[in-house]
Amino acid sequence: MVTHKTQAVVLTCIDFRTYDHAERVLEQAIAERFGVESFDIISLAGGARNLLQDKRRDVVLEDLATSVRLHDPDLIILVNHEDCGAYGGSAQFSDADEEEQFHQEQLEQAAAIARQYVPAEKVKTFYLTLSKSLEHQLA
Ligand SMILES: [Zn+2]
Secondary structure, eight states: OOOOOOOOEEEEEOOGGTTTTTTTTTHHHHHHHOOOEEEEEEETTTHHHHHSHHHHHHHHHHHHHHHHHHHHSSEEEEEEETOOOGOOOGGGGGSSHHHHHEEEEEEEEHHHHHHTTTTTGGGGEEESSSSHHHHHHHH
């Protein structure tokens, strides 16, 4: 039974830099990109990567199902971010473009899994770049 409606559920990383309370990085990015101001948060190291790992997938799907059941989110937003330690950080990549390409691929693979369980059009992805201004990312 839905008692409190939310606009989205966001799967993101634990990294404090993505939701810094003073900067409201994640909130601003989600609001500006998707027009969403309220959302549930599932926060696990590596964000979307958890949907790609056999031993963690069921935990994420269970939490997504709980969010859908309780809060009827319109969107399911998968967020990965630059310099994610769960992936070994930016040092694993030769440059920022290679890093972003990798994360976009991870996000698309994770979205494909999520779309097996919820209406496909509800699933969105977002790559959060910490080193660039928000305005630059959303341009
Ligand atoms: Zn991370």
